[in-house]
Amino acid sequence: MEKGVSYPTALRIFRDRHNEMKLFSSSLHELATNNSQFKEATTCLSIGTGCGEFDIEFIQKCLSKLKEFIAVEPNRDCAKELEANFKKHFHGNLTLEIFEMKVENFVDLFEKSDDDDNNYVSKENIHDIAAKKKMDLLNGKIDVFIAFHVIYFLNSGDRSRLYDTCFNRWLDPINGQLVFANAHGDNAIVGLMEQLGAAPFLTSETIKQELKINGVQIVKELTYRGLIDLDGYSIDHLNGMFHFTLKNWKLNSEKVSNAIKAVASNGYGSFVCELCVC
Numbered sequence: 001m002e003k004g005v006s007y008p009t010a011l012r013i014f015r016d017r018h019n020e021m022k023l024f025s026s027s028l029h030e031l032a033t034n035n036s037q038f039k040e041a042t043t044c045l046s047i048g049t050g051c052g053e054f055d056i057e058f059i060q061k062c063l064s065k066l067k068e069f070i071a072v073e074p075n076r077d078c079a080k081e082l083e084a085n086f087k088k089h090f091h092g093n094l095t096l097e098i099f100e101m102k103v104e105n106f107v108d109l110f111e112k113s114d115d116d117d118n119n120y121v122s123k124e125n126i127h128d129i130a131a132k133k134k135m136d137l138l139n140g141k142i143d144v145f146i147a148f149h150v151i152y153f154l155n156s157g158d159r160s161r162l163y164d165t166c167f168n169r170w171l172d173p174i175n176g177q178l179v180f181a182n183a184h185g186d187n188a189i190v191g192l193m194e195q196l197g198a199a200p201f202l203t204s205e206t207i208k209q210e211l212k213i214n215g216v217q218i219v220k221e222l223t224y225r226g227l228i229d230l231d232g233y234s235i236d237h238l239n240g241m242f243h244f245t246l247k248n249w250k251l252n253s254e255k256v257s258n259a260i261k262a263v264a265s266n267g268y269g270s271f272v273c274e275l276c277v278c
């Protein structure tokens with residue numbers, strides 16, 4: 001990680017500036033109402049789980065019968081905190097398996113198994129072998145697939161592969177559901193990235209559009225609107241949180257402060273996100 005800020009630290013600093021957890025948490029009641037599939041779900045696959053706070057909140061509010069949780073999280077610091085947070089909240093009553101890899105590589109394992117069932121696993125890579133064993137177990141058996149604030153990390157080709165594998169491979173074909181959360185186009189962060197000249201930030205509207213093109217039906221859409229305090233957000237913390245988008249940009253304090261003024265004139269910007277079930 002650049003500038004010595006670990007991702008979990010950068011994420012915590014970012015989240016201390018807005019009230020998304022509170023809004024997300026209140027949306028969950030509405031999300032769960034009349035969703036009988038959530039009530040019966042026993043297996044969940046989550047990508048970009050981070051330290052797990054949002055997933056834990058979701059499990060506690062919506063998935064009362066959950067037994068098995070599989071996480072795909074490439075950041076080692078996040079994976080360690082995730083494990084500790086699960087222990088703290090579920091006291092070993094929930095099976096947790098973490099694949100410390102990018103979701104693109106996890107999807108690769110499933111695609112390659114279609115081509116050649118014997119040779120696709122690198123013999124040196126014990127993690128691939130573990131993944132292969134696990135993926136045989138999870139084929140078509142996932143009740144809930146979670147992607148909270150992570151789809152925007154993927155390029156368009158990888159998103160398309162993800163949607164395909166999610167709906168045609170992982171999810172239970174009858175009852176399986178995808179739940180995702182993502183910044184909406186009105187979110188000040190989307191505007192901030194634009195002001196800084198970074199690559200366009202993938203919005204929830206685009207994700208929904210892509211899913212619909214892929215024949216996916218969105219059964220519930222909730223929008224929550226909060227505020228983010230961008231006043232004095234430091235370059236280090238900004239870089240720590242958004243290094244994937246900002247990696248080729250040389251930022252200076254004047255540029256950052258002008259960009260913040262443009263999207264949040266009094267320091268506060270709107271923090272708009274969507275939570276959707278498909």
Ligand SMILES: C[S@@+](CC[C@H](N)C(=O)[O-])C[C@H]1O[C@@H](n2cnc3c(N)ncnc32)[C@H](O)[C@@H]1O
Nearest residue numbers: 048049050054074075078102103148149150153
């Ligand atoms: C903004 S955080 C969200 C964490 C968590 N889902 C939440 O909402 O609290 C994004 C997470 O996605 C992970 N991530 C980044 N690129 C990824 C990729 N290619 N595949 C899977 N996870 C990724 C990061 O390591 C980070 O933990």
